[in-house]
Amino acid sequence: MTTASKVLYASEQTLDVAEFRRVLVESGLGETRPVDDEARLKKMLSGANLVLTARLDVEGKPLLGVARGLTDFAWVCYISELAVSQSAQGLGIGKGLMDEARRQLGPSVAISLISMPDAVGFYERIGMKRMPDAFWFGRKG
Numbered sequence: 038m039t040t041a042s043k044v045l046y047a048s049e050q051t052l053d054v055a056e057f058r059r060v061l062v063e064s065g066l067g068e069t070r071p072v073d074d075e076a077r078l079k080k081m082l083s084g085a086n087l088v089l090t091a092r093l094d095v096e097g098k099p100l101l102g103v104a105r106g107l108t109d110f111a112w113v114c115y116i117s118e119l120a121v122s123q124s125a126q127g128l129g130i131g132k133g134l135m136d137e138a139r140r141q142l143g144p145s146v147a148i149s150l151i152s153m154p155d156a157v158g159f160y161e162r163i164g165m166k167r168m169p170d171a172f173w174f175g176r177k178g
Contacts (some may be wrong), residue, residue, distance in 0.1 A: 038047045042093050042094060042095055043044075043093075043094040044091050044093060044094065044130060044133060044135055045091070045092045045093075045094050045100065046089060046090070046091055046134065046136075046137040047089070047090055047096070048087070048089055048090075048094070049088050049089070049090045049107065050086075050088055052082055052088050052090060054075060054078050054079050054099075054101065057078060057081075057082060057103060058072050058075075058078055059063050059100070059122075060100055060101075060102060060103050061118070061120050062121075062148065063093060063122040063123050063124070064102075064120035064121055064122055064123065064126075065123065065153075066118060066120045066153070069153070072174075073126045081117075082105070082107065084107070085105045085106060085107060085117070086106075086107060086108060086109050086110075087104070087105070087106040087107070087114060087138065087141070087142075088103065088104075088106075089103065089104040089105075089106075089134055089138055089141070090102070090103050090106050091103070091121070091125075091130045091133055091134055095149055100122075101121060101122050101125040101130050102119075102120060102121035102122065102125060102130040102131065102133075102134055103118065103119075103120050103134070104116055104118065104119045104120075104134040104135065104137070104138055105117050105118040106138065106148075108142065108146065110142065110146065111145070111146065112145075112146060112147065112154070112170070113146060113147045113148070113149060114138065114142055114146055114147070114148045114149070115148075115149050115150065116135075116138065116148060116149070116150040117150070119131055119134060119135065119156075120152065121134075131159060134154070135148070135163055146155050148165075149168070150165075151171065151173075
């Protein structure tokens with residue numbers, strides 16, 4: 038990414054599944070997501086009511102990152118993916134996506150997520166509070 042380039046943050050409810058898949062793979066989240074199941078990825082996108090993107094403001098507007106969430110826009114938002122392509126990691130894209138989520142949701146909506154172990158430090162650095170009382174029913178398949 039050149040220093041003259043700008044990152045554009047936007048809501049993209051119709052994000053292309055191939056772009057979503059590419060960023061999941063490039064971010065490392067592809068190891069824990071069904072990236073080889075296009076139908077499931079489509080359901081993941083269509084079922085989310087908050088899909089935020091970070092794109093480079095150059096010709097073609099390449100996708101650098103995505104935040105996908107479920108929210109009632111009144112009380113809470115669950116961020117199910119925050120994925121940034123490896124080549125753009127460390128440039129503030131993840132924080133920018135979370136800032137955009139907070140801007141769009143407003144101050145009265147809490148944001149929750151489950152972090153991958155190697156990303157815990159990132160969430161702490163951007164000011165998220167670690168919550169000890171989370172619970173989980175795992176999926177099969």
